Amino acid sequence: MTRVVIADDQALVRTGFRMILTARGIEVVGEAADGAEAVDAVRRLHPDVVLMDIRMPTMDGLEATRRIAATPTQCRVLILTTFDLDQYVYAALAAGASGFLLKDVTPEHLAAAVRLVTTGDALLAPSITRRLVERFATPQPALHRDLSTLTPRELEVLTLMGQGLSNAEIATTLTLSEATVKTHAARIFAKLTLRDRTQAVVLVYETGLITPGDH
Numbered sequence: 001m002t003r004v005v006i007a008d009d010q011a012l013v014r015t016g017f018r019m020i021l022t023a024r025g026i027e028v029v030g031e032a033a034d035g036a037e038a039v040d041a042v043r044r045l046h047p048d049v050v051l052m053d054i055r056m057p058t059m060d061g062l063e064a065t066r067r068i069a070a071t072p073t074q075c076r077v078l079i080l081t082t083f084d085l086d087q088y089v090y091a092a093l094a095a096g097a098s099g100f101l102l103k104d105v106t107p108e109h110l111a112a113a114v115r116l117v118t119t120g121d122a123l124l125a126p127s128i129t130r131r132l133v134e135r136f137a138t139p140q141p142a143l144h145r146d147l148s149t150l151t152p153r154e155l156e157v158l159t160l161m162g163q164g165l166s167n168a169e170i171a172t173t174l175t176l177s178e179a180t181v182k183t184h185a186a187r188i189f190a191k192l193t194l195r196d197r198t199q200a201v202v203l204v205y206e207t208g209l210i211t212p213g214d215h
Contacts, residue, residue, distance in 0.1 A: 002118050005030040005045060007038035007061065008053040008080065017051060017110070024111040035064030042068050042075050048118045052097070053080045054088045062092050069096025076117040090136035094202050096195060133205045147207060149191045157184040161197055162204030
């Protein structure tokens with residue numbers, strides 16, 4: 001059973017999400033009223049997913065996401081927000097979040113999103129992630145991840161990920177099987193210590209591998 005921690009400074013919001021998830025067979029193992037509590041809950045409870053609000057007292061969701069992503073845990077972070085193109089959402093994705101949800105998400109979409117990120121997939125459609133990254137990313141060519149560790153084919157696959165292509169579209173573009181593309185993607189994630197495709201899209205813009213407007 002998928003295990004979830006809900007981090008939001010509003011008790012009614014936490015209660016509502018708990019009821020939705022519990023009714024759909026997802027176990028809520030803890031709640032947090034701020035980012036510091038969320039980090040502590042991940043350490044103690046080892047959840048699969050944290051639903052993380054951004055604006056919270058004591059420690060905000062951005063710093064909490066950064067701290068969680070810096071640990072060896074496999075816990076995924078889903079950002080909860082009121083705005084779908086908020087610069088803070090981008091910062092959270094860059095810090096290691098696996099995607100974001102609007103707070104008016106439907107119950108079915110919420111449960112499906114929680115289950116999806118536990119598989120290691122990014123929640124957002126690549127094209128939506130690219131739109132967000134193009135708006136807020138700042139190129140940082142000296143980023144610590146060394147792209148020279150990638151083979152030429154892996155670099156091609158990473159570039160196409162950054163352009164918003166799905167595995168099937170990358171396979172068609174490079175005349176490969178979809179299974180081969182998935183293998184390349186897994187190797188890219190391992191070499192660059194990326195958690196999922198969302199981080200891959202952020203990376204290609206921040207390293208300057210592609211720039212906003214490239215297609």
